[in-house]
Amino acid sequence: MSDAVANLTNDTFDSVVLKSQGLVMVDFWATWCGPCKIVAPVVEELAKEYAGRVTFGKVNTDENPDLASRYNIRGIPTLIFFKEGKVLDQVVGAVPKAQLKSKLDSHLG
Numbered sequence: 001m002s003d004a005v006a007n008l009t010n011d012t013f014d015s016v017v018l019k020s021q022g023l024v025m026v027d028f029w030a031t032w033c034g035p036c037k038i039v040a041p042v043v044e045e046l047a048k049e050y051a052g053r054v055t056f057g058k059v060n061t062d063e064n065p066d067l068a069s070r071y072n073i074r075g076i077p078t079l080i081f082f083k084e085g086k087v088l089d090q091v092v093g094a095v096p097k098a099q100l101k102s103k104l105d106s107h108l109g
Contacts, residue, residue: 004047008057010064016057018085023107024055025100028071028078030062035094036077042097043079046104054104081107 006016008026017024027043029036040058047056061068061076071080071087081089081103088107091100 004051004056005043006055006057008059008064008067010066013057013059013064013067016055017082020055020082021084022055023053023088023104024057024082025104026080026082027056027058028061028068028073028080029058029076030060032062033076038094039077039079042100045097046100049101050104053108083107 005027006012008016017026025043025046027036027039029040043056043058046054050056059067061073071078075092077092077094079091079095079100080087089103091103
């Protein structure tokens with residue numbers, strides 16, 4: 001994980017995600033998940049492209065099952081978009097970068 005994407009835990013999630021005034025994209029993932037490995041570099045690229053405009057974080061669902069449960073994560077990767085502490089949207093599965101950019105742009109718009 002790079003400096004552009006925060007590693008979120010039960011202890012840091014609320015302060016980084018729910019108390020943020022701006023747009024936050026959180027990637028719920030696990031080390032054993034193949035599609036998560038496909039999405040990870042895309043999230044890193046987006047974090048660099050949207051630096052200063054969007055906050056990016058990752059939650060390892062195996063290490064933070066309470067967070068996965070709180071957001072009803074049934075399949076991973078699940079990417080959830082938050083703004084001012086509220087869930088705006090979510091995407092499940094490995095989706096193309098263009099689709100994630102479109103979601104980010106629409107929520108920034």
